[in-house]
Amino acid sequence: MSEFPHHQAETPSGAAGPLNPERRQLLLGGAGLLAGAGLVGLSPRAWAQGSPLPDYVGWKNADALIVHSANTLETKRDAIGRGVLTPSDQLFVRNNLPAPDAGIMQDIEGWEVNIAGVNHPRALTLAELKRIGVETVVSVLQCSGNGRAFFPHGASGTPWTTGAAGCVAWTGVPLREVVRELGGVAEGMNYLTGTGGETIPAGLDPKTVMVERSVPLAALEQAMLVWEMNDEPLSLAHGGPVRLVIPGYYGVNNVKYVRQVAFTAGQTDAAIQATGYRVREVGVSGSPDQPSMWEMPVKSWVTSPLASASPGRTLIYGVAFGGVHGLAGVEVSVDGGSRWAEARFLGPDLGRFAWRPFVLATELAPGEYRLVSRATDDQGQVQPEERVDNERGYGHNGWKDHGVTLTVA
Numbered sequence: 044m045s046e047f048p049h050h051q052a053e054t055p056s057g058a059a060g061p062l063n064p065e066r067r068q069l070l071l072g073g074a075g076l077l078a079g080a081g082l083v084g085l086s087p088r089a090w091a092q093g094s095p096l097p098d099y100v101g102w103k104n105a106d107a108l109i110v111h112s113a114n115t116l117e118t119k120r121d122a123i124g125r126g127v128l129t130p131s132d133q134l135f136v137r138n139n140l141p142a143p144d145a146g147i148m149q150d151i152e153g154w155e156v157n158i159a160g161v162n163h164p165r166a167l168t169l170a171e172l173k174r175i176g177v178e179t180v181v182s183v184l185q186c187s188g189n190g191r192a193f194f195p196h197g198a199s200g201t202p203w204t205t206g207a208a209g210c211v212a213w214t215g216v217p218l219r220e221v222v223r224e225l226g227g228v229a230e231g232m233n234y235l236t237g238t239g240g241e242t243i244p245a246g247l248d249p250k251t252v253m254v255e256r257s258v259p260l261a262a263l264e265q266a267m268l269v270w271e272m273n274d275e276p277l278s279l280a281h282g283g284p285v286r287l288v289i290p291g292y293y294g295v296n297n298v299k300y301v302r303q304v305a306f307t308a309g310q311t312d313a314a315i316q317a318t319g320y321r322v323r324e325v326g327v328s329g330s331p332d333q334p335s336m337w338e339m340p341v342k343s344w345v346t347s348p349l350a351s352a353s354p355g356r357t358l359i360y361g362v363a364f365g366g367v368h369g370l371a372g373v374e375v376s377v378d379g380g381s382r383w384a385e386a387r388f389l390g391p392d393l394g395r396f397a398w399r400p401f402v403l404a405t406e407l408a409p410g411e412y413r414l415v416s417r418a419t420d421d422q423g424q425v426q427p428e429e430r431v432d433n434e435r436g437y438g439h440n441g442w443k444d445h446g447v448t449l450t451v452a
């Protein structure tokens with residue numbers, strides 16, 4: 044089994060607002076589990092009569108989204124625009140459990156996060172966290188199963204194509220600053236473990252359904268406790284009042300409604316970590332000795348045009364990112380990968396964790412074309428041609444499957 048460079052998703056209660064550089068520093072820089080617990084179809088909010096969206100995300104732009112279930116909404120491929128930031132009302136939604144009761148948002152300043160595994164452990168309220176420090180980091184938020192629909196074996200889980208991803212601005216306090224205030228990480232700790240605050244249904248063993256994820260201690264360098272997204276308060280639907288965010292890591296590690304951040308010697312034994320989000324061969328069960336969905340690899344895809352175009356000058360758009368590394372460049376091919384041309388980045392570079400929209404201008408005669416893109420990160424790692432087949436359809440960054448067939452007439 045090939046190694047994967049080792050995602051919950053999502054957004055506040057309105058469209059993205061402009062970043063304000065004067066008041067903050069811009070850093071440049073499982074469905075199967077739920078089925079086993081009897082939670083499939085459990086909705087975080089009911090649908091209003093006649094509404095295309097569940098109530099808890101009724102503020103979103105329904106025209107930009109594909110509704111897979113009450114817990115899973117995908118951004119349409121052609122809804123991604125030319126800007127770096129994904130508008131909040133178009134960003135995908137992925138919830139492993141229904142959100143807690145809305146009452147937790149009534150006193151957001153009093154929300155507590157317990158910090159354990161440090162030399163001076165204690166609980167800190169959001170108000171206290173805000174006094175420690177504040178930074179804004181732009182990063183790609185991507186579900187581990189983004190691209191699952193392209194796997195031929197019919198991997199279980201939401202059949203995402205490209206829309207379980209977006210690029211957003213997180214505002215909060217770097218976790219390393221919180222740890223410094225509490226005397227540093229205690230000796231012998233190897234992992235950063237975040238625990239979510241979702242309500243566990245009565246009668247279930249919490250370890251079978253709780254959202255608790257461990258990542259290597261090295262992730263402390265970029266980890267944050269955030270309370271705003273895209274310059275707006277973090278909504279309940281997407282992790283408010285406080286969310287653990289680890290730029291460069293898949294979304295499942297970005298724990299919502301975070302109640303505890305603990306530095307631990309080993310990984311949590313919660314099912315979502317021990318057997319869930321593990322990369323294994325088709326037909327093999329999950330186990331702790333398999334690669335976990337941690338760091339994201341380099342990836343790109345075309346966003347426009349997707350089906351048809353007129354002859355002549357054609358602008359081919361897309362997005363590309365380096366995952367945990369910075370992005371060096373991206374190429375586009377109109378013949379399925381036989382020949383490549385260097386694309387041009389659009390807009391500002393907002394750091395190593397952000398994606399870069401790109402464009403290639405080309406002349407196309409009448410005919411059929413296969414449009415694909417291939418990104419390279421700043422470590423020289425090139426987006427591969429093929430996917431790595433695996434049981435749950437995780438980590439797909441192969442450029443071949445992500446291509447589109449364009450008819451020019």
